Amino acid sequence: MRFWSAVWAIFWKDVRAEFRTKDILTGMLVFAILAVLVFNFAFDLRVERPQTVIPGVMWVAIIFASMLGLNRSFILEQDRGSLAGILLAPVDRSAIYLGKVLGNLVFMFAVEVILLPIMVVLFNVNVLMPSVLLFVGLGTVGFAVVGTIFSAIAVNTRAREVMLPVLLLPVMVPVVIAAVKGTAGILDGNPLSEQMGALRLLIAFDVIFLGIAFLTFDYVLEE
Numbered sequence: 001m002r003f004w005s006a007v008w009a010i011f012w013k014d015v016r017a018e019f020r021t022k023d024i025l026t027g028m029l030v031f032a033i034l035a036v037l038v039f040n041f042a043f044d045l046r047v048e049r050p051q052t053v054i055p056g057v058m059w060v061a062i063i064f065a066s067m068l069g070l071n072r073s074f075i076l077e078q079d080r081g082s083l084a085g086i087l088l089a090p091v092d093r094s095a096i097y098l099g100k101v102l103g104n105l106v107f108m109f110a111v112e113v114i115l116l117p118i119m120v121v122l123f124n125v126n127v128l129m130p131s132v133l134l135f136v137g138l139g140t141v142g143f144a145v146v147g148t149i150f151s152a153i154a155v156n157t158r159a160r161e162v163m164l165p166v167l168l169l170p171v172m173v174p175v176v177i178a179a180v181k182g183t184a185g186i187l188d189g190n191p192l193s194e195q196m197g198a199l200r201l202l203i204a205f206d207v208i209f210l211g212i213a214f215l216t217f218d219y220v221l222e223e
Contacts, residue, residue, distance in 0.1 A: 006091040010099025014073075015106060023076075024069045028111045032065035033118060040122045054125055055183040059176060061115060062108075062140065069107045070147035071164050073100055074155040097148060097217040104144045112136060131186045131195075138202040139179035145206060146171055149213040152220050178202050 018024055039057040077086065086096060116127050116136070147168055154163035182198035192199070 003092055003095050006095035007099045007102070010086070010096055011102040011106075014100065014103035017076075018103075018107065024072050024107055025110060027072075028065040028069045028107065029114060031068055032061040032111055032115045035061040035064065036115065036119055036122060051125055051184075051187045054119065054123055054127060054187060055180045057123075058116075058119060058127065058136075058183065059139070059180050062112065062136070063143070063172075063176065065111055065115075066104075066108050066140070066143045066147065067165055067168065069111075070104055070143070070151045070168070071154075071161060073104055073148060073151045075151075075161075078155050093218045094214050097152075097213060100152075101144050101148045104148055105141065108140050108144060109137075112140065125187065127183075127187070129186060131192045132183055134192075135179050135182040135186070135195075135199070135202065138199070138206060139175055141206050142175040142202060142209070143168075143172065145210045145213055149217060149220055152217065174201060175205055178205075 036057060039053070039060075043053055043057075087093070116133075119125070119127050147164070150164055150167045150171075154167060157163045178198040178201040182195040182202070185195045185198070186192065
């Protein structure tokens, strides 16, 4: 119970702080919408079937908007001097990790809740199907799980804003490929049963890296 109380405390602290300032959510949402708008104008007169480009457009917007939020996950506390206080708290540091992951997931899902209906309006393609949302959810979990631990690594480096994409993107290649492939297959009208390979890859990635990050987070925070 003490462990989960610590997880909730970290999560609720991040959510309350963000809803007071809205620094992370605003930046993520503006970037995602601008990216979708640019792609929409670029493809408007050149693409006959929007279904062929929507998976790439959607995941580009989600990936880079998510990295903006993940990059700020530990930087704000480092700049305010509160990170040292959190590390001195008498709790398991894996609770800090889980709290941060849950907070990042809330911010990423909040952006997607607004972004996906906008894509439906702009591209006139239904991306709110349950199968598509399943791939979006699993891919987002993968980004939050890996991005949170890499954000903790990058926060103690000099080029911390640049270091996170350098570390994160190569590791996330399987997630990106599986998510784009699965989303494209669903939008092409194929049943979910034909996308089980991509779905299993996403689930396996999320479970494996969550376990690895949970076990190693204590060492990551050691300078």
